[in-house]
Amino acid sequence: MARAAGVSQATVSLVMGGKWRGRVSEPTAEAVRSAARELGYRPNLAARNLRLGRTRTALLVVPALTNDFFARVYTGAARAAAEHGMGVVLYPSPEGTGPAPDPFASARATLDGVIASSMAADALADIREGGLPLVMIDSDPGRTAAAATVNLDIADGMRQVAQHLLALGHRRLAHIAADIDSWTFQVRARALAETLRGTDGTTLRTEPAALDVNAGRRAAERALTGPGPRPTALICDGDVLAAGACKAARRLGLRVPDDVSVTGFDDLPLATALEPELTTVRLPAEAVGEAGMRALVAVLDERPVAPAALPVELVTRNSTGRADGSPSGV
Structure with a gap:
């Protein structure tokens, strides 16, 4: 693959291991990925996981899936996870926004890390005791022990x-x-x-x-x-x-x-x-999921993660008008 892409074996290892950012240029990384596709390369995840001591699985804890927002958060997280050869286990709290029990008898053995909404924070007590890396979404960055936070503005x-x-x-x-x-x-x-x-x-x-x-x-x-x-x-x-x-x-x-x-x-x-x-x-719910997963991958790779605040946008439609009842022009 290195010969096909015109790069060193070390560069191939960085790109295929998801550790190329900041070390390899985007065009070079794309050349390696293109060579992998042409050669039909598939990483040996079992060997990689054994070497890294990881299960390549993350837990996403949300209050419920009855709200479309959290379903889209999952979509974004799963998409970003796939880019890094990881899977996502989804755990919606059975009580909606209330407490939830630990979904795993031994979370430390079955997971690499956790991404969680602050609305489902009560579900995390047992999981945190396992010392798993935690990324929080929609939570106060100044009042959490999480390794990273991803918020909307x-x-x-x-x-x-x-x-x-x-x-x-x-x-x-x-x-x-x-x-x-x-x-x-x-x-x-x-x-x-x-x-x-x-x-x-x-x-x-x-x-x-x-x-x-x-x-x-x-x-x-x-x-x-x-x-x-x-x-x-x-x-x-x-x-x-x-x-x-x-x-x-x-x-x-x-x-x-x-x-x-x-x-x-x-x-x-x-x-x-x-x-x-x-x-x-x-x-942008999917962007929240993507950013949360990328932050967790960075934590696992021992890279620094700055708190993120994603921009939001007011969409004006016809449910708002002038206070005097005249046309608003929106």
């Missing part, structure tokens, strides 16, 4: 939502907040409050809700019928909650967005199934 996403609504003239807002003690939702609440604090005349009411449509509907109904002036915008911690908020508006005889604007967070397929389509924050 959640705070910026909520700032974008707030600034969008403020630009449309909204000053009476309600936060339909996920009733979950998790870093990602704490960040959303802080970023929202901080952004609104800089604009005079704004009021913010918070209604907690479990992460499902009916809970979102009930929370939105409380916000829209509570004492004082009715909010002109509902800011929801997730698209599922936003779907419930839209149902609440309809049941109360309100039009979205003429009478009340609604925003979500995630940009799930649900966002465009709603009518009107939902203004929401798009989260």
Whole structure:
């Protein structure tokens, strides 16, 4: 293979072992991969694993697969794992966002490392006792013992939502907040409050809700019928909650967005199934999975990993309009 690619055997070893970054140029690495494909080369994973003392298996711990976001995280992680000759074992917590038991009797013997969402952190206690390398996603990088963290810029996403609504003239807002003690939702609440604090005349009411449509509907109904002036915008911690908020508006005889604007967070397929389509924050879930897996591979290879914060994007659709009910132009 080295002769076919015109490189040294050492270079072939680096590329096929996934350790070429920073040592071999991308064109040279591609030449080695091309030669491997032409020659029908397949690495002897059993021999490699014996030499490295690895099982080439990672565990991905997520709160649930009923949310499309975590299904896409898995897709990205599996794609990146395949590039390094690894497999991914998926473990969704049976309690959704609550505690989960150790899925392996002896995790140290069956896994090389763990990638986990902070929303499923309670599932990790027994696994961590095995001393496995851990990469956390959507978790506070300053308050975790993980070897690496990969986050989305959640705070910026909520700032974008707030600034969008403020630009449309909204000053009476309600936060339909996920009733979950998790870093990602704490960040959303802080970023929202901080952004609104800089604009005079704004009021913010918070209604907690479990992460499902009916809970979102009930929370939105409380916000829209509570004492004082009715909010002109509902800011929801997730698209599922936003779907419930839209149902609440309809049941109360309100039009979205003429009478009340609604925003979500995630940009799930649900966002465009709603009518009107939902203004929401798009989260690159597959990129999170890919970055988490690459971070774990780097940790296993004893390479430094800087905390990552992936950018997010506000997608404006027809569920938001001007506070006075006039066309918004979005």
